[in-house]
Amino acid sequence: xxxxxxxxxxxxxxxxxxxxxxxxxxxxxxxxxxxxxxxxxxxxxxxxxxxxxxxxxxxxxxxxxxxxxxxxxxxxxxxxxxxxxxxxxxxxxxxxxxxxxxxxxxxxxxxxxxxxxxxxxxxxxxxxxxxxxxxxxxxxxxxxxxxxxxxxxxxxxxxxxxxxxxxxxxxxx
Amino acid sequence: xxxxxxxxxxxxxxxxxxxxxxxxxxxxxxxxxxxxxxxxxxxxxxxxxxxxxxxxxxxxxxxxxxxxxxxxxxxxxxxxxxxxxxxxxxxxxxxxxxxxxxxxxxxxxxxxxxxxxxxxxxxxxxxxxxxxxxxxxxxxxxxxxxxxxxxxxxxxxxxxxxxxxxxxxxxxxxxxxxxxxxxxxxxxxxxxxxxxxxxxxxxxxxxxxxxxxxxxxxxxxxxxxxxxxxxxxxxxxxxxxxxxxxxxxxxxxxxxxxxxxxxxxxxxxxxxxxxxxxxxxxxxxxxxxxxxxxxxxxxxxxxxxxxxxxxxxxxxxxxxxxxxxxxxxxxxxxxxxxxxxxxxxxxxxxxxxxxxxxxxxxxxxxxxxxxxxxxxxxxxxxxxxxxxxxxxxxxxxxxxxxxxxxxxxxxxxxxxxxxxxxxxxxxxxxxxxxxxxxxxxxxxxxxxxxxxxxxxxxxxxxxxxxxxxxxxxxxxxxxxxxxxxxxxxxxxxxxxxxxxxxxxxxxxxxxxxxxxxxxxxxxxxxxxxxxxxxxxxxxxxxxxxxxxxxxxxxxxxxxxxxxxxxxxxxxxxxxxxxxxxxxxxxxxxxxxxxxxxxxxxxxxxxxxxxxxxxxxxxxxxxxxxxxxxxxxxxxxxxxxxxxxxx
Numbered sequence: 001x002x003x004x005x006x007x008x009x010x011x012x013x014x015x016x017x018x019x020x021x022x023x024x025x026x027x028x029x030x031x032x033x034x035x036x037x038x039x040x041x042x043x044x045x046x047x048x049x050x051x052x053x054x055x056x057x058x059x060x061x062x063x064x065x066x067x068x069x070x071x072x073x074x075x076x077x078x079x080x081x082x083x084x085x086x087x088x089x090x091x092x093x094x095x096x097x098x099x100x101x102x103x104x105x106x107x108x109x110x111x112x113x114x115x116x117x118x119x120x121x122x123x124x125x126x127x128x129x130x131x132x133x134x135x136x137x138x139x140x141x142x143x144x145x146x147x148x149x150x151x152x153x154x155x156x157x158x159x160x161x162x163x164x165x166x167x168x169x170x171x172x173x
Numbered sequence: 174x175x176x177x178x179x180x181x182x183x184x185x186x187x188x189x190x191x192x193x194x195x196x197x198x199x200x201x202x203x204x205x206x207x208x209x210x211x212x213x214x215x216x217x218x219x220x221x222x223x224x225x226x227x228x229x230x231x232x233x234x235x236x237x238x239x240x241x242x243x244x245x246x247x248x249x250x251x252x253x254x255x256x257x258x259x260x261x262x263x264x265x266x267x268x269x270x271x272x273x274x275x276x277x278x279x280x281x282x283x284x285x286x287x288x289x290x291x292x293x294x295x296x297x298x299x300x301x302x303x304x305x306x307x308x309x310x311x312x313x314x315x316x317x318x319x320x321x322x323x324x325x326x327x328x329x330x331x332x333x334x335x336x337x338x339x340x341x342x343x344x345x346x347x348x349x350x351x352x353x354x355x356x357x358x359x360x361x362x363x364x365x366x367x368x369x370x371x372x373x374x375x376x377x378x379x380x381x382x383x384x385x386x387x388x389x390x391x392x393x394x395x396x397x398x399x400x401x402x403x404x405x406x407x408x409x410x411x412x413x414x415x416x417x418x419x420x421x422x423x424x425x426x427x428x429x430x431x432x433x434x435x436x437x438x439x440x441x442x443x444x445x446x447x448x449x450x451x452x453x454x455x456x457x458x459x460x461x462x463x464x465x466x467x468x469x470x471x472x473x474x475x476x477x478x479x480x481x482x483x484x485x486x487x488x489x490x491x492x493x494x495x496x497x498x499x500x501x502x503x504x505x506x507x508x509x510x511x512x513x514x515x516x517x518x519x520x521x522x523x524x525x526x527x528x529x530x531x532x533x534x535x536x537x538x539x540x541x542x543x544x545x546x547x548x549x550x551x552x553x554x555x556x557x558x559x560x561x562x563x564x565x566x567x568x569x570x571x572x573x574x575x576x577x578x579x580x581x582x583x584x585x586x587x588x589x590x591x592x593x594x595x596x597x598x599x600x601x602x603x604x605x606x607x608x609x610x611x612x613x614x615x616x617x618x619x620x621x622x623x624x625x626x627x628x629x630x631x632x633x634x635x636x637x638x639x640x641x642x643x644x645x646x647x648x649x650x651x652x653x654x655x656x657x658x659x660x661x662x663x664x665x666x667x668x669x670x671x672x673x674x675x676x677x678x679x680x681x682x683x684x685x686x687x688x689x690x691x692x693x694x695x696x697x698x699x700x701x702x703x704x705x706x707x708x709x710x711x712x713x714x715x716x717x718x719x720x721x722x723x724x725x726x727x728x729x730x731x732x733x734x735x736x737x738x739x740x741x742x743x744x745x746x747x748x749x750x751x752x753x754x755x756x757x758x759x760x761x762x763x764x765x766x767x768x769x770x771x772x773x774x775x776x777x778x779x780x781x782x783x784x785x786x787x788x789x790x791x792x793x794x795x796x797x798x799x800x801x802x803x804x805x806x807x808x809x810x811x812x813x814x815x816x817x818x819x
Contacts, residue, residue: 028516030498031481035440069500069657070481072440089403089600089633090559092647098785102763105783126402126441126482130218131559132250132566143218149785150761 079121088127186347197339206260213246219253227275231282245413247327248567326413334455345532363539370524373617383429386519391431400484401600404631415452421528440479484655503703546572550616561636577611591636599628602708604715640735646674652709662700682728743808750798758788776811
């Protein structure tokens, strides 16, 4: 089941609509427009695919067909703290899959999914290019090298604690 | 071309070069300390941004005036973040420091820049020969490399075009513009340059076909869709020295008569995209791009297309399809893209490294290039050597160096006193070679003959603890996901290959599985249209040929010789070695599989254990009590005591 659009998503869609309206037409624009949409929303909900399809006068199924072909495009919203586990060759040799599994177990979602509170999502990514630090995972923008299963729990906990702290402080003021 | 016109081009270039050199000289001759920080993706991933911030804070806190200079990547990933401090007044030569954390940065500002003590214990070496500090050139990792493509990587700031120009950059373009297209192609032909994308097709032949193709709307494409999960040299090059690639592309455009260029860069490389965009803009400002380039009458400009991450789009016809706005599926050749490419226009497609090799060839001549490497594979090769190796990173070596020299001498061999088992070359398209092949020279033909291939230049070194079946499964998992689905053999064949391999790694292998892997592997190779399918079975077929005993151990004994396949392995705690009262393994276990048994010693609940190996890491080396064993049935069973009610 796709998650429903959030209010934020709707606002982004409106801005996207305006950007798409003024962009040039032509089939060659399809992938750049999908990239634009994903940049605006963080993912490609049906509504965004429709905007692109209408603008280029291509069927929605055709647009979905192209979008789903490429790894870059995602169809569910990313979490606020996207977890990206490197699955490059060096990380694999040093146990990247075990790290991925630990995140999946800890967050109770599978790779490619987002937690219900939209806090976390898990993705597998190709080599992030610091093979010397393998295995590697990114939480948000921060890279964590020499990952170990016991570090996973700490990382998730840290994000949750920071959120709680922020909420407490917000409540105070 | 008239002598007059040539002089005009050279004069136009000379003016720009003089300006750049004057600007650079100001920086070079400044008496202030210079701090060069490697700032490509790999450096940033290792914390270079934090290091830079730490330097800047420490400098301002102490009121020291210095240049913080961001450069690209030198390719020494094991030492990131790498910093070079050039402090002429200290009396020391420029010094290279590895692994400069923010703390180390602050310390160096205080002790070196303020008090003049370079802290020898943190130094890797000086970057120039001198009498005070041993030079890094004494290390094999430095002195065995021959840098043609990566020469300027890590020396210049990729976002400042004048640094490239001051170093002689775009000089080859000026030389090329004074020659005829045929003259330029002849020089590349004389160099014997072969495409660095993997297949090794002669670049001059491709360009000649491009030149001969009819049509005024020819296109040149730089293929930077680097999708191999273990290779990142194209990214590093674009992030560290984009202008050498751009210069090569302009020369190529001039040689084939193209007016437009296109960079096809992966969107997953945001830093490369950003740096390239700014580099193209700067090149325009200096009239290396645009109309009437350097007064030669040549018009050429470059667009950027961000590839959306499909491995198959590295194949040229698939790449073209994706730029046209379709699913990136390859098509039959001929017609080759040089005849009919993007939107039907003649399109010459070259790899990043191929284009980056062109300026040095034009500058120093084809004969010079031929003098490097072997007769049939002249020049250098860039490898990203990763995995179980002491000094991983990017290495540029002359073709013909043997694998043994590359892995053991240049990259420092296998760490942790482990034994070498295999090297995987060429990523998902390549093959696994055993120790018997260590004396194979690295060049296009020798590698192909051995069953591997140059491919993208990814090289993964594996020690005795790696399981060859698991590595094959890993690559097949990748190619199966990335198969575009056009050819049945590739789409369904890779799926079945993967299924069999998965079964093997779970210990459910059957009699006849190996024969089926071979038959199916060969069928997939024959029945596929493009390079992806044609090479996808290579990792399986080569490892079957060289490591058959490992496959057999999985099937016949339920044993994984590398003790990697988790279904076939178990961890247990040697009660004779386990120390009472130490709880290290209990605390680290993510699934609470470790329990306390009699005498307060520990046991592992085999039903719960997920075999992540964390307890083995946590167990203090003094005890070393955790044992990994395969087949799993060999692990002694220790009953978990019933939960005590508290």
